[in-house]
Amino acid sequence: MRAVAPLRQSRIAGLGEHRPAGRLTNDDLAARGLDTTDEWIRTRTGIVSRHVAASDETVVSMGIDAAAKALAASGLTGADVDLVILATCTMRNAIPGGAARVATGIGARGAGAFDVNAACGGFCYALSVASDAVRTGNAQRVVVVGSEKLTDWLDWSDRGTCILFGDGAAAAVVTTADEPGIGPVAWGSDGEAYASVGVPEGDWAVRMDGPAVFRWATTQLAPVARRACELAGVDLADIRAFVPHQANARIIDALVRALRLPEHVAVARDIATTGNTSAASVPLALSALAGSGAVEPGGLTLLLAFGAGLTYAGQVVRIP
Amino acid sequence: MSQQEILAELAQIVNEIAGVPAGDVTLDKSFVDDLDVDSLSMVEIATAAEDKFGVRIPDEDLKDLKTVGDAVSFIEKAGVAA
Numbered sequence: 001m002r003a004v005a006p007l008r009q010s011r012i013a014g015l016g017e018h019r020p021a022g023r024l025t026n027d028d029l030a031a032r033g034l035d036t037t038d039e040w041i042r043t044r045t046g047i048v049s050r051h052v053a054a055s056d057e058t059v060v061s062m063g064i065d066a067a068a069k070a071l072a073a074s075g076l077t078g079a080d081v082d083l084v085i086l087a088t089c090t091m092r093n094a095i096p097g098g099a100a101r102v103a104t105g106i107g108a109r110g111a112g113a114f115d116v117n118a119a120c121g122g123f124c125y126a127l128s129v130a131s132d133a134v135r136t137g138n139a140q141r142v143v144v145v146g147s148e149k150l151t152d153w154l155d156w157s158d159r160g161t162c163i164l165f166g167d168g169a170a171a172a173v174v175t176t177a178d179e180p181g182i183g184p185v186a187w188g189s190d191g192e193a194y195a196s197v198g199v200p201e202g203d204w205a206v207r208m209d210g211p212a213v214f215r216w217a218t219t220q221l222a223p224v225a226r227r228a229c230e231l232a233g234v235d236l237a238d239i240r241a242f243v244p245h246q247a248n249a250r251i252i253d254a255l256v257r258a259l260r261l262p263e264h265v266a267v268a269r270d271i272a273t274t275g276n277t278s279a280a281s282v283p284l285a286l287s288a289l290a291g292s293g294a295v296e297p298g299g300l301t302l303l304l305a306f307g308a309g310l311t312y313a314g315q316v317v318r319i320p
Numbered sequence: 321m322s323q324q325e326i327l328a329e330l331a332q333i334v335n336e337i338a339g340v341p342a343g344d345v346t347l348d349k350s351f352v353d354d355l356d357v358d359s360l361s362m363v364e365i366a367t368a369a370e371d372k373f374g375v376r377i378p379d380e381d382l383k384d385l386k387t388v389g390d391a392v393s394f395i396e397k398a399g400v401a402a
Contacts, residue, residue: 211382
């Protein structure tokens with residue numbers, strides 16, 4: 001066999017997002033008869049509203065829209081794409097995965113396509129695989145999509161979970177680069193705690209032990225973020241932006257404190273109007289941050305995704 | 321560490337995390353009903369107390385710590401055992 005060619009560099013060339021038009025506020029939830037209040041939800045989660053997909057909006061259709069926008073932002077078309085990775089955990093059916101239909105939908109005929117299910121951690125896993133595919137030469141241009149329709153998996157009478165989640169999709173195009181634009185991944189898992197969040201066997205909706213997940217997220221993940229910086233050879237002080245998974249504003253606050261991030265670091269707080277969109281959360285928050293102008297293009301950005309499994313992954317990227 | 325010392329340190333932690341005046345943190349007070357500490361702040365208080373006192377406060381025990389007095393005695397016993 002021929003030896004693998006020297007590694008190339010990779011980067012995120014462009015981002016795209018799909019936020020469903022449907023919007024549900026905390027007051028809407030209370031008006032539906034849920035025993036909660038806007039104040040209760042805001043103080044415990046930081047969430048004010050979340051997007052809800054319409055019946056004809058699916059994981060695949062939202063993913064196609066986000067991917068098409070990311071390609072346009074990168075100056076590319078579907079014909080340029082040779083691999084599509086879809087991070088999701090909310091497909092209605094386990095078989096087949098959705099990536100092939102996303103590839104077809106964006107005109108990436110014949111591209112490699114597969115799904116990644118690492119729940120809320122999914123996007124950073126998929127981005128790492130995409131980056132390595134480009135770096136090794138297995139692919140030239142990869143579309144990485146995080147797309148979730150969580151509302152298909154919510155029990156609207158379970159106030160511990162249904163207030164937290166929302167729908168949406170976002171995508172990143174990964175291409176070759178002259179300089180490193182996607183750092184090595186720091187990833188891991190803890191299957192012992194699998195029952196703390198997820199759809200239990202025999203159940204149909206997401207259930208969560210909130211305090212247990214909160215404790216895990218606020219005590220175990222800062223070292224993962226530090227490790228991602230070490231692997232990238234980047235000092236935390238050089239980070240321009242921090243994009244953690246948008247699960248709960250109080251987890252984000254705790255991570256910022258634990259990492260002692262300086263004031264000048266832009267911290268993604270997309271959660272307020274988006275809720276927790278699982279694998280779509282990090283790319284949606286990254287897209288919002290890039291669009292806000294809070295970080296100059298090329299700024300070092302620390303991504304940190306984590307969730308059911310339990311799984312976690314993080315890496316340093318340059319924001320496009 | 322005496323009960324009074326544990327209480328003083330714990331009151332400091334509750335003040336830092338939940339913004340409750342340290343003087344209000346007395347043995348008879350309920351975290352939720354009297355001090356308005358929510359479940360997530362309780363988790364943060366527990367993890368801060370673990371670091372401060374060198375004890376383990378598992379989730380299942382944390383659920384039973386209703387009053388400041390409950391927490392102080394738990395830390396006292398766990399500290400002795402450790």
